[in-house]
Amino acid sequence: MGGMTDISTPAPQVWPTVIANDARALIRFLVDVFGFEETVVHGDGDIVHHCELSWPPGGGIMIGSVGGDPGNPWSRLPPGAFGAYVVTDDVDALHDRAAAAGAEIVRKLNDTDYGSREFTARDPEGNLWSFGTYRGAPRGRG
Template sequence: MTREPAPQVWPSLRARDARTLIRFLVEAFGFEETVVYGDEERVHHAQLAWPPGGGVMLGSAREPGADDPWPLRPGAFGAYVVTDEPDALYGRAVAAGAEVVAAPHDTDYGSRDFTVRDPEGNLWAFGTYRGEPRKA
C-alpha cells in the first residue's frame, strides 16, 4: 500500500483579526485548529488542518511600518480547496456568514464549485476538482 506524502506546501495568510478568522474558518468550512501560538489577541502562528489533507497557516498582520519579514496584506489571499460535498459545505459557509461570490455550479471541466469571501476579504473556492494526475 502506498501512502500519500505529508503536505509540503502550506498556503499562508495574514489577518487583521486572526482569532476571529480562525473561528470562522473552523465554523464555516470545517478546518481543524491544529495549533495557535500567540498572546491575547495577537496570533504569531496558527496551523489549521483540512480534514482530507493539507491545510493553511496564518497569523496576525503587523502594524504598518513595523519590521515584518512576511508582509502579506490581509484580505488578499485566495485558495481552491477540494471537497466531496460542495453543496453541504456551501450551506454551512453561508449559515456561518460567508459572503457568496459564486453559488454552487457545475463547471465545463466536470467539477461542482462555489466561491465565498471570509470576513477578512479572502476568497475561498471549494469544489470537487482534484487537479490532473501527476506525471509518472
C-alpha cells in the same frame, strides 16, 4: 468534513499563508464555517504569531496576525489578498453551511466544464475560498 485528521496522513509540504487583521476571529470562522481543524495556535492576546489549520482530507494553511512579528516579512503581507481552492467531496453541504452562517457567497454553486461542482465565498478578512470536487489534473501529463 468533521472528525479528526488521520495521524497517518503526511503533513502538508506546501503551506499557503494567510495574514489577518483579526487572526483569532478568522481562525474561528474557518473552523466553524468551512470545517478546517485547529492544529496549533501560538500567540499573545489578540496577536497570533503562528497558527496551523488542517483540512480534514489533507493539506493545511498557516495564519498570522498582520504585523505580529515585525522581523518576519510574512507578517507584512496585506490582509484579504489570499485565495485558495479547496477540494471537498460534499460541496453542496459545505455551501449550505457557509451560506447559513452568513459567509458572503461570491460565486454560486455551479458545475464547470472541467467536471467540478464548486462555489466561492469570501471570509471576513476579504480572502476568497473556492470549494469544489475537482482534484486537479493527473501528474505526468506533458
